[in-house]
Amino acid sequence: MAILITGGAGYIGSHTCLQLLEMGHDIVVVDNLSNSQLESIHRVKNISGKVFPFINADIRNGNEMRSIFQQHSISAVVHFAGLKSVGESNESPLQYYDNNVAGSLTLLEVMSEFNVKTIVFSSSATVYGDPATLPIKEDFPLSATNPYGRTKLMVEDILRDLHRSDNTWRIALLRYFNPIGAHVSGLIGENPNGIPNNLLPYVAQVAVGRLPKLRVFGNDYATHDGTGIRDYIHVMDLADGHVDAINYLVKHQALITVNLGTGQGYSVLDVVNAFSKASEKEIPFEILPRRHGDVAINYADPQHAKNLFGWSAKRDLEQMCADAWKWQSINPNGFSAQASTD
Ligand code: NAD
Ligand code: WQD
Numbered sequence: 414m415a416i417l418i419t420g421g422a423g424y425i426g427s428h429t430c431l432q433l434l435e436m437g438h439d440i441v442v443v444d445n446l447s448n449s450q451l452e453s454i455h456r457v458k459n460i461s462g463k464v465f466p467f468i469n470a471d472i473r474n475g476n477e478m479r480s481i482f483q484q485h486s487i488s489a490v491v492h493f494a495g496l497k498s499v500g501e502s503n504e505s506p507l508q509y510y511d512n513n514v515a516g517s518l519t520l521l522e523v524m525s526e527f528n529v530k531t532i533v534f535s536s537s538a539t540v541y542g543d544p545a546t547l548p549i550k551e552d553f554p555l556s557a558t559n560p561y562g563r564t565k566l567m568v569e570d571i572l573r574d575l576h577r578s579d580n581t582w583r584i585a586l587l588r589y590f591n592p593i594g595a596h597v598s599g600l601i602g603e604n605p606n607g608i609p610n611n612l613l614p615y616v617a618q619v620a621v622g623r624l625p626k627l628r629v630f631g632n633d634y635a636t637h638d639g640t641g642i643r644d645y646i647h648v649m650d651l652a653d654g655h656v657d658a659i660n661y662l663v664k665h666q667a668l669i670t671v672n673l674g675t676g677q678g679y680s681v682l683d684v685v686n687a688f689s690k691a692s693e694k695e696i697p698f699e700i701l702p703r704r705h706g707d708v709a710i711n712y713a714d715p716q717h718a719k720n721l722f723g724w725s726a727k728r729d730l731e732q733m734c735a736d737a738w739k740w741q742s743i744n745p746n747g748f749s750a751q752a753s754t755d
Pocket of ligand 1: 419420421422423424425426443444445446447448449470471472473492493494495496497512516535536537538589590591592
């Protein structure tokens, strides 16, 4: 029996594939490579020394998904496939609802047809909107401020309804905080298209000389240095959380909702300093006005994951920056071999 990983060529998916293989699971990966490259799959195979099927297909294509379930004996699905840019979702909402919501529906329909009823879903801390108090617990009110966030809420709702209608489904809604870092080998990592939207890949590209300077969005928040605070979590800790969630669902017929964060917040300037230390590079920056839609502070209460399946984040900010820098410095242009000016 194998675990189907949708979006397994992407950033979090590729790291999770490695950890699942490491723990002895068989996997099958499906990805349409819309935001990733086949090279990441080659590298996962090289690092793990294992082979597994990769299918270049779109989760919205029911027939292609059916053929995957016909050809492979699938016991569970870890569902990463989707689009993730908040800004792009404001510009192209239909594309986001189609990929993230319609895509998930097609996947769930095919799973039902094949009586595969175990799924781990990539949700996001974005479903908490602007929380009234901190740290954020799983029972806090949910809201969305952009189409991307709404797609995550909608899929969560669909999965809750599905479980209510048939409690033999085993479902984990994993709400990630801010994943950063890379595998310690430096062979796989985050590989954004074009100019990065997120802080860490932007800082990494400044350090490696691809971008001239960081733009810090606001230094007038009520935080220790005025810049926004987030709960950055090492992508390998996140990957471990998926392995633990799968193991939990094998033993328990339940729907669980779990924050995956460290519980520790760092400001933009804390991250800049940590990255500068890890890379031994100066990170020039300028202060710009606040970015529309940003909250001041966001960090998790990760206690529920610890209570449910004994998971907690192990790697600190220093390690996150060291591993991200290793990936960025070995692969200045990500998975593309040629120098690029984007
Ligand atoms: P990513 O873009 O690197 O990975 C997503 C993968 O899904 C890509 O390889 C892409 O090609 C694939 N994909 C997209 N649409 C598809 C489709 N219709 N059919 C098949 N494959 C498709 O993103 P990531 O950072 O690895 O995120 C993985 C998941 O986690 C996403 O659902 C994202 O919304 C969620 N998430 C990410 C973050 C974050 O900050 N990275 C935070 C919270 C939640
Ligand atoms: C972090 C901090 C910025 C870039 C987003 C999504 C969220 C989730 C994770 C998917 C903030 C500041 C950033 C830059 C900066 N993704 N910043 N200059 O906004 O917390 O979360 O990614 O689910 O849904 O919204 O992450 O990395 O963009 O920003 O000053 O060039 O860095 O203002 O304080 P965010 P981020």
